[in-house]
Amino acid sequence: MKPSTYVSPVYPYRRPPELDQGGQGNCPVVIVGGGPTGLTAAVDLAQQGVRCVLLDDNDTVSVGSRAICFAKRTLEVFDRLGCGDRMLAKGVTWQVGKVFSRERQIYEFNLLPEGGHKMPAFINLQQYYVEQYLVERAQQLASLADLRWRHRVVGVQSRPDTTRVQVRTEDGDYWLDCEYLIVADGANSDLRRMLDLACQGQVFNDHFLITDVVMEAPFPTERWFWFDPPFNPNQSVLLHRQPDNVWRIDFQLGPGADTDAAIDESAIRERIARMLGPDAEYKLEWVSVYTFRCQKMDSFRHNRVFFAGDAAHQVSPFGARGANGGIQGIDNLCWKLVRVLRGEAPDALLESYDLEQQQTARENIRNSTRSTDFITPKNHISRVFRDCTLELAEHYPFARTLVNSGRLSRPCHYRGSPLSTPDDPSFGGGAAPGTPMPDAPVMRDGRQGWLLNLFGDQFALLVDARVSDSAARRLAQTLGRLQRRVPELRLVLVGPDAGEPAPAGSTVISDPEGLVVRRYGLSPGAAYLIRPDQYVCARWTEPDPDAIETAVRVALGAAGQPREVSHAQA
Numbered sequence: 001m002k003p004s005t006y007v008s009p010v011y012p013y014r015r016p017p018e019l020d021q022g023g024q025g026n027c028p029v030v031i032v033g034g035g036p037t038g039l040t041a042a043v044d045l046a047q048q049g050v051r052c053v054l055l056d057d058n059d060t061v062s063v064g065s066r067a068i069c070f071a072k073r074t075l076e077v078f079d080r081l082g083c084g085d086r087m088l089a090k091g092v093t094w095q096v097g098k099v100f101s102r103e104r105q106i107y108e109f110n111l112l113p114e115g116g117h118k119m120p121a122f123i124n125l126q127q128y129y130v131e132q133y134l135v136e137r138a139q140q141l142a143s144l145a146d147l148r149w150r151h152r153v154v155g156v157q158s159r160p161d162t163t164r165v166q167v168r169t170e171d172g173d174y175w176l177d178c179e180y181l182i183v184a185d186g187a188n189s190d191l192r193r194m195l196d197l198a199c200q201g202q203v204f205n206d207h208f209l210i211t212d213v214v215m216e217a218p219f220p221t222e223r224w225f226w227f228d229p230p231f232n233p234n235q236s237v238l239l240h241r242q243p244d245n246v247w248r249i250d251f252q253l254g255p256g257a258d259t260d261a262a263i264d265e266s267a268i269r270e271r272i273a274r275m276l277g278p279d280a281e282y283k284l285e286w287v288s289v290y291t292f293r294c295q296k297m298d299s300f301r302h303n304r305v306f307f308a309g310d311a312a313h314q315v316s317p318f319g320a321r322g323a324n325g326g327i328q329g330i331d332n333l334c335w336k337l338v339r340v341l342r343g344e345a346p347d348a349l350l351e352s353y354d355l356e357q358q359q360t361a362r363e364n365i366r367n368s369t370r371s372t373d374f375i376t377p378k379n380h381i382s383r384v385f386r387d388c389t390l391e392l393a394e395h396y397p398f399a400r401t402l403v404n405s406g407r408l409s410r411p412c413h414y415r416g417s418p419l420s421t422p423d424d425p426s427f428g429g430g431a432a433p434g435t436p437m438p439d440a441p442v443m444r445d446g447r448q449g450w451l452l453n454l455f456g457d458q459f460a461l462l463v464d465a466r467v468s469d470s471a472a473r474r475l476a477q478t479l480g481r482l483q484r485r486v487p488e489l490r491l492v493l494v495g496p497d498a499g500e501p502a503p504a505g506s507t508v509i510s511d512p513e514g515l516v517v518r519r520y521g522l523s524p525g526a527a528y529l530i531r532p533d534q535y536v537c538a539r540w541t542e543p544d545p546d547a548i549e550t551a552v553r554v555a556l557g558a559a560g561q562p563r564e565v566s567h568a569q570a
Contacts, residue, residue: 005214005244005285006128008060011135013150016167018174026177027053027146028341030165032153032191033184034058036067036127037309037326039134041182043081044334046138046145048457050341053176054138054145055167057152061135064286065126065212068242069320072112073411073436075119076534077331080456083137084119087130091123092241097223099393099405103230106394108222111408116515117439118450122408124242127323156181156194158303180337181305184326187293189311195302201295202369204316206376207253209262209289211272212246215282219247225405227375227390231274236375236405246285249275250317252376259289292316294369296361301354306333313361315368318375318406325364328411329357335457335532339556344488349557352419360412367407374404411436414535421529421538421551430521430539437534440515444507451516452534454507459489459552460530463543464522465496465508472496475525479503482545486552494522531555 018025029045031038034056042054070078070091078084098108111121138145154173155166163181167174183191192198224239231237235252242248251271253262261267268287273280296313300306309326333353339345377383392399413435414420420433431438439452454460461482467475479491480503491506494516502508511517520528520539529538529551538551 005246006126008063008128009132009135011059011147011149013059013170014148015171016148016151016169016174018176019169019172023172023174024177025174027051028178029053029180029182029337030055030163030176030178031182031184032056032165033186033309033311034131034135034147034149035062035184035186035309036130036134036323037311037330038182038184039131039138040077040081040327041184041308041330041334042138042145042147043083043134043141044330045338046141047081048334048338049144050338051144052146053178054147055151055153055165056147056149059149061128061131063128064210064288065128065242065246065248067127067130067320067323068124068240068248069122069324069409070125070130071320071324071409071411072117072119072121074324074327074409075123076436076439076452077327079119079453080534081134081137082140083133086133087125088119088123090129090133090243091125092221092243093120093123094221094223094241095121096220097225097405097408099403100224100226100229101390101394102226102228104394106390107400107403109400116441116513118452119439122320124240124248126242126246129243130323153185153191156191156305158195158305160303163304179304179341182330182333183305183307183311184309184330185311187310187314189307191305192297192307192311195305197297197302197307199293199295199297199314201293201314201365203293203295204291204372204376205255206372207255207257207259207262207289207291208317209251209253209268209271210287211249211251211268211284212242212286213249213272213282214244214246214285215280216245217241217247217276227386227405229275232271237275238405247282253289255376263287263289290317292372294365294372296358296365299354300357301350306350306353308333312357313365315364316372318371319364319368320406320409321364321368324409325360329360331533332356332360336557338532345556346558349419352417352557356412356414356417356419359414363412364409371404371406375406417537419531419537419555419557421547421554424540426541427521427526427539430519431528431536433536433538435536437530437536438519440511440519441513442509442516443512444509449509451509454492454509455490455530455534457532459486459532459555460492461489461548462492462520462528462530463494464517464524464526465493465502467496467524471525476503478543478545479506482548485545485549489548489552529555 029052157164238250
């Protein structure tokens with residue numbers, strides 16, 4: 001069933017210039033796939049000044065809501081790319097989840113109990129809106145982001161020094177040469193098949209029915225999950241609110257379900273009536289039956305081809321790790337491609353994409369598989385364990401940590417990353433190397449703002465400049481020498497109160513609520529080195545220019561060899 005409230009935009013086909021230039025062309029980066037992952041890549045590269053071509057065999061956005069839960073870290077990526085506020089304004093913000101066993105609530109949880117963050121724990125926003133907003137942002141960067149609709153890739157040649165794709169259009173075929181190819185064409189990737197590559201992992205046989213219904217409902221904006229409810233006995237149900245009064249209801253069908261019968265409209269309405277009552281008024285917007293896989297490729301890089309999103313790894317929908325993982329993976333890849341293309345980093349930097357994202361994929365698959373095993377127990381003992389856990393969870397907090405209705409997406413900690421400098425043991429807390437920056441409210445030039453909005457697209461040094469008069473002179477000299485040696489490094493200074501003026505070109509902020517100091521464990525003179533993807537790569541309580549310059553080189557893959565990230569670490 002097609003959506004009835006959302007009118008999908010249709011993007012025009014354009015005859016490619018290559019057909020008038022001998023059937024050949026070139027571009028630094030070619031992206032295959034116009035879903036959230038591919039579109040994020042196009043916007044990110046163009047915003048950083050890299051020309052790219054995106055190829056998609058369709059001419060519109062996704063049909064149906066599909067991915068709807070977008071996590072805080074993903075929203076921070078979108079914010080850096082210039083479309084976060086728009087998604088936040090349209091999306092339904094939520095942070096509370098409730099878990100039910102049969103007809104009774106057993107407990108609830110809060111995903112973001114503390115304040116002082118620009119972005120919420122999650123928003124619900126239909127995938128078609130996300131894609132539309134990314135397309136419109138890319139159109140603002142059209143001089144560098146060339147989106148080509150109804151351009152189908154039918155061939156690929158992957159070599160160590162270059163990649164070629166053969167593209168089919170209604171006007172004929174052409175070839176594109178590129179320095180790097182990003183493959184984001186989905187779980188059933190044609191490009192992966194053309195290169196004779198595979199995903200390995202587990203395929204689950206259970207079936208689930210997605211129903212998106214439009215209705216006025218009194219339910220709060222929360223995530224509700226039922227185990228074995230009376231309206232779907234021996235199975236599970238998930239309820240989420242989306243914009244435009246659209247409600248997502250996921251019904252577990254079981255492994256032996258007749259899927260053709262399940263999507264019959266009368267059968268769907270009978271299910272909904274059992275849940276909402278026979279007099280509920282609603283309109284069916286979209287229906288789909290799905291199974292899922294938890295699997296990944298052995299390597300996400302092959303010569304100059306990089307796989308991302310569902311083309312590289314797939315997980316179950318429990319925990320919202322699919323689209324979030326793909327977008328956060330692109331955030332990891334693009335800044336590295338930009339540095340290599342500019343000649344600022346060696347090709348070795350790109351190896352860290354596979355290393356760090358393999359760790360992320362393993363973490364997501366592990367959490368997704370555990371969720372699935374709890375939601376859909378495979379044998380009698382597993383079912384007894386789950387039911388006993390739910391019984392205890394109503395009264396005993398320790399049991400609630402064992403309930404798994406979908407461990408919700410969180411950013412990966414890149415433990416053992418070759419781009420991180422060993423941690424300074426003097427820090428007693430705060431954000432360790434390999435973790436994403438925590439946000440906090442700040443003041444700049446008398447205006448309120450957010451810390452994360454000061455970072456991204458370049459390396460930066462966050463410095464606690466709340467030092468004494470005598471130390472202020474030494475700090476200013478240190479930062480001055482650093483600027484001469486690493487001119488591309490941005491300086492963000494927290495609260496320099498006295499003594500020497502801030503170095504030219506630096507950004508000075510104050511910490512009105514003390515959350516920057518608290519969340520980073522700062523002390524006067526301490527510093528954090530931040531990657532362009534807003535991840536911490538080094539920190540010092542007493543930094544010096546030599547250490548900082550070396551850490552930048554390490555983070556650019558220009559010093560040392562990649563260290564193996566063990567499965568135990570991951």
